[in-house]
Amino acid sequence: MDPVTQLLEDVLADVRGEDAGAVADYIPELARADASRLALAVTGPAGGTIAVGDADAEFSIQSISKPFVFALVLDALGRDEVLRHVGVEPSGEPFNAISLEESTGRPANPLINAGAIAVTGLVPGTDLEERSARIVAGLSAFAGRSLTVDEDVYASESATGERNRALAHLLRSYDILHGDPHVSVEAYFRQCATLVTVTDVSVMAGTLAFGGRNPVTGEKVISARTARDVVSLMTSCGMYDGSGSWLLRVGLPAKSGVSGGILALAPSQFGVAVMSPRLDVHGNSTRGRLVLERLSDELGMHVFDQH
Numbered sequence: 001m002d003p004v005t006q007l008l009e010d011v012l013a014d015v016r017g018e019d020a021g022a023v024a025d026y027i028p029e030l031a032r033a034d035a036s037r038l039a040l041a042v043t044g045p046a047g048g049t050i051a052v053g054d055a056d057a058e059f060s061i062q063s064i065s066k067p068f069v070f071a072l073v074l075d076a077l078g079r080d081e082v083l084r085h086v087g088v089e090p091s092g093e094p095f096n097a098i099s100l101e102e103s104t105g106r107p108a109n110p111l112i113n114a115g116a117i118a119v120t121g122l123v124p125g126t127d128l129e130e131r132s133a134r135i136v137a138g139l140s141a142f143a144g145r146s147l148t149v150d151e152d153v154y155a156s157e158s159a160t161g162e163r164n165r166a167l168a169h170l171l172r173s174y175d176i177l178h179g180d181p182h183v184s185v186e187a188y189f190r191q192c193a194t195l196v197t198v199t200d201v202s203v204m205a206g207t208l209a210f211g212g213r214n215p216v217t218g219e220k221v222i223s224a225r226t227a228r229d230v231v232s233l234m235t236s237c238g239m240y241d242g243s244g245s246w247l248l249r250v251g252l253p254a255k256s257g258v259s260g261g262i263l264a265l266a267p268s269q270f271g272v273a274v275m276s277p278r279l280d281v282h283g284n285s286t287r288g289r290l291v292l293e294r295l296s297d298e299l300g301m302h303v304f305d306q307h
């Protein structure tokens with residue numbers, strides 16, 4: 001076995017017995033996840049990916065979609081226009097908080113639900129179908145293959161998503177969302193229900209790590225400036241109210257999702273993805289954090305490591 005594969009296998013073996021945390025169940029379909037699943041993938045600059053564990057297991061991307069839709073909208077509309085609708089400050093609050101600026105209604109940042117719904121509202125498209133198709137096509141460009149939506153997860157989130165729906169209506173009341181808030185929030189639910197594997201997420205992370213160029217397809221998906229903006233945002237806000245301790249312990253820009261995925265990257269070096277469904281109190285994968293902390297230490301990848 002080559003040394004990188006061996007390292008990844010060793011890291012997984014070390015955390016496999018950890019069973020802290022709980023699978024998310026506020027979206028009923030997510031509660032059905034197999035909690036024992038564990039997978040890890042790393043993508044290098046030439047597009048080669050090494051994946052270990054349950055690497056073929058598909059899961060819904062959930063909040064890992066947020067930096068990518070933010071990137072697409074930034075690239076299409078420009079920074080100034082986007083920042084009129086959403087801030088870039090850590091909220092210090094949970095992912096589903098009603099974290100809106102008092103006077104303008106601008107959500108704190110695009111990586112919490114309120115901000116992500118505002119960003120999804122900026123994706124062009126007159127109806128749900130058109131907007132959702134644009135988003136899935138955009139996510140697919142980052143992954144380097146055609147992704148699809150898990151209709152059961154979408155239906156489950158739509159049936160129980162009153163809090164997100166309330167956020168969308170609040171955003172509409174401030175004119176942060178334009179048009180029918182229903183279209184934006186349903187498009188957001190579909191975005192979160194997009195199916196991926198750790199290999200997909202690792203390639204997506206690689207696209208952010210290598211200046212917006214997908215290392216597998218060679219496609220320039222977003223500009224290098226946009227990639228830099230998104231990576232900066234992930235560094236301060238990617239792990240919700242766990243972002244500070246994440247930066248201290250792991251030191252890699254990252255984004256988590258409530259189905260147990262975590263994306264991380266080392267700029268210009270690699271993209272990485274891990275999946276394990278049990279979550280901590282912040283909604284971040286418990287074993288996922290251990291895996292990335294260990295990898296960061298082993299490889300000396302903390303962004304503030306000093307040599």
Ligand code: GLN
Nearest residue numbers: 062063095113192257258
């Ligand atoms: N779809 C989920 C929600 O809106 C995403 C949250 C997450 O992954 N943290 O609640």
